[in-house]
Amino acid sequence: IKRSWTRYLEHKEKVMKGGGENAIARHTLRNRKVLVRDRLRMLLDDEDYLELSPFAGLGLPYGDIPSAGCLTGIGKINGLWCMFIANDATVKGGTAYPITVKKQLRAQVVAMQNRLPSVYLVDSGGAFLPLQSEIFPDSNHGGRTFFNEAVMSAMKIPQVAVVCGSCTAGGAYVPTMSEEAVIVHGIGTIFLGGPPLVKAATGEEVSPEDLGGARLHSEVSGCVDHFASAENEAYEYTRNIISTLNYELPEEDSAQVEEPLYNVDDLMGLAPHCYNHSMDVRLVVSRLTDGSRFQEFKARYGTPLLTGFARIEGHQVGIVANNGELTYEASLKGSHFVQLCDQRDIPLIFLQNTAPEPAQGSMMSAVACASVPKITVVIGGCHGGDSYAMCGRAFDPNFLFLWPNARVSILAPGHSDAFVQNEEEITQINEMLEEESSAFFSTGRLWDDGLLLPQDTRKVKELANIFYLISMWLNLRFVLLL
Template sequence: MQTIDSYIIKSSAQFQSNQEHMASLLNQLEKHLAEARYEGPEKHIQKAREKDKFLSRERIELLLDRDSPFLELLPLAGIGRDGFGPCGTLVAGIGLVSGKICLIASNIGTKKGGAIDHATVQKHQRIAEIAWENHLPVINLVESAGVNLPEQENIFNNAGTMFREITRRSKLGVPTISIVFGSSTAGGAYIPGMSDYAIFVKDRAQVFLAGPPLVKMATNEDAKAEELGGAHMHSKTSGVSDYLAEDELDGIRKAREIMEFYQPESPQAADREVKPPQHDPEEIHGIVPPDIKQPFDAREIIARVVDDSAFSEFKPDFGSTLVTGYAHINGFKVGIIANNGVLFSDAANKGAHFIQLCNMHRIPLIFFQNITGFMVGKKYEQEGIIKHGAKLINAVANSEVPAITIMTGASYGAGNYAMMGRMYKPRFLFTWPNAKISVMGGEQLAGVMDIIRRAGGKTVDEEQLAADKKALIEDIDYKSTPYYSSGHLWDDGVIRPSDTRTYLSICLEVIHLQQIDSSRNFGVFRM
């Protein structure tokens, strides 16, 4: 494969300006991530310390293998929404436990008692989807007061998927381990109850469908918490608990011991020796311009992500606004599809062809999405841009090889669909802090509405129209930010562009835990 030549000039004013702008975006990202690491008020944390309890993230650190990476998922879920703030009350991510790749979900018991708000139940659903698709064992670190009752109408119907997915994974032979550190009430009792393995911490775990007050109200029976759901009772009488742990460290040790005996499917090994890119990934921060409408060469990004900066480009002289080709990331073969401008008919046909080839050879796909949409206008409509765009969307929708999407810039209109947006089910999707996602840009949408209102034949109040346009632009611009997107779980996290290779490497390790399926069957391609 040919090494990608880089043509950036690091000493140029443009590169320096781009770097400064990205640095300001990264500072904003770090502030939001710091908010997401909040684990509750100091008084609740101090109370936990007095009981010799660890915090949510500390439990994860103790569970993971020494020097294991931890790819946190959905850290900004809930940001900008009503509820419990960014991260919700659940820390989730992927790491190594006893040498096995696991998905770990840890309730934040010191934040709202670990109660589940709307964003948190959505987060549970998404990580269950990730675990199911990638056959990942799940370790739950349980301490939750259950559903946040004032939001129950948004939670109740969705929360049942948490229990369904545990047993679906079990059917596949993929286990769930739950360590119960504190209260797990009502529906939350089914988390350990449906797990393959349940570990209860002595004198701390309390698991019951109804606590003493509700039992008194429902049956007029007086019962103590230990009698209803204590760790001793469940370990020695009910059998809901499989292991009685002396303390939190013992519970974590037992979970690690269980994982030692877990035999995963035969993972696929990397194809070749891993070589770092020849160009520094940090330079990406100087390549990406502040203006979403200003183009940049996708090859400059690829050169800083793939092994040895080596790339075998497919159809390099055809459909130039879409870059396609083969490379290795962390030793794994990948097919790359990257935007280099608006999608024309030739680029759409090229992309559909390349997706078919990757399915033929069972090669995972990486989408670098920076797309303002398909080209419009009389000439392009007459050339059949709709049917050619439909071919690409058809190929994306029916592709069965795993895909990972990185939003590197604009994500507008049907371009989002054609480049493996969220609803087209990529295995993972991450966003850069400069990205924008919307039907179209705020100014363009406001301009369209302006034309429509003026075409209505009525007298236009210019002052009111100007005010409406300004309000619409501000609303669209706010709702197209990566933080609005991440808060609504349209991505799996906002990441530093220079960390893209690291994220892709870990995700590819996860994807290759099982044999890769592919499709040679697609819907009707309108010719």
């Protein structure tokens, strides 16, 4: 865990620097633009927001793309929880890489699942052309962003765009497909092809401002609705727009919140470092739940799986936690409990940590068909079919987080001997599994919604927002059923 902690800090330092000192100087001094995190400070009520997948884009075959070139997350604007998608133009000039598109699409899915108004801070040079085959043609590539915008609008999910930089090529669709758009004079531009393309195609020389600047689009084309003379004014306009949405959400749950009886800082020491067996997961649960209370379900049956009811930050949840190998009896017990929570509209929390043994399939159907919100946290190792039965990414949890020590792979490192006989191949496969099963490999590719430090798993800044979204989802579902 010490090595994971060091690596976590290294990754955090790298993403906080964005594209590096030279890119930051060019962004702020030459281009007279505000850094993306400062933009969020002007836009959001406070800094108590949930950032999604901050380490996405690190360690990829085509290089490091810090934070995938954009920040996404959930924060309050004028008291209303909103999704934000904000390009970081210090990273490759805001160019969209395959991982950028994937991160933006994930944010839109979260917004649709939870009916969150969405704000786009657009500052992008468009797609990275050398990787166009991984960005453009397929169903979940760049065009899906605009498809989602149309679907979200049909779902009556408000969308607002702030043009605070270049909106070139596909990026031009984002503001024009939003309900309302704000553009910043002097730095905001919208065009399918910029001045160099115009020069190449027609021989005409034209400035970015004349081709697609703030005055043109607010006074002539009408593509944008609000002209801002400076960035701070643009975010004030945006906050005012959010205040007019008439978008009422349920009151936040005022249930009494109790701290666990046991110190949450102990979780750092409880993070598994050996993946060949499971620890007693009750040690973790007792440091996450209100008052360390846990009402266990089927305590004497299928004991390698822990199931039961608890409250976290005042919200009632059902907990499904690995306490060993996922046996046939444990799977039956898990199926029963998941169906029970689904019947009672109780959100589910999955804590993944299994020994690398074959899993049972009887639980997968219950997890796949459960319609309540699901949050998965991988606290140790999770391999093969256990990932599915315990609501891994393929089973579509609302959110999936990993502790930095977590390992996720089809096969655990050191367990390939039964499948490969050649000693050299065994060594190669185990080295590959060691690298590709790490939490940092996973989060760099956006197979999760981010890494959580063990002691932060319960903290308000990290997860309380999610539980509020869950209560909102349940309230909305009840209204729709009526």
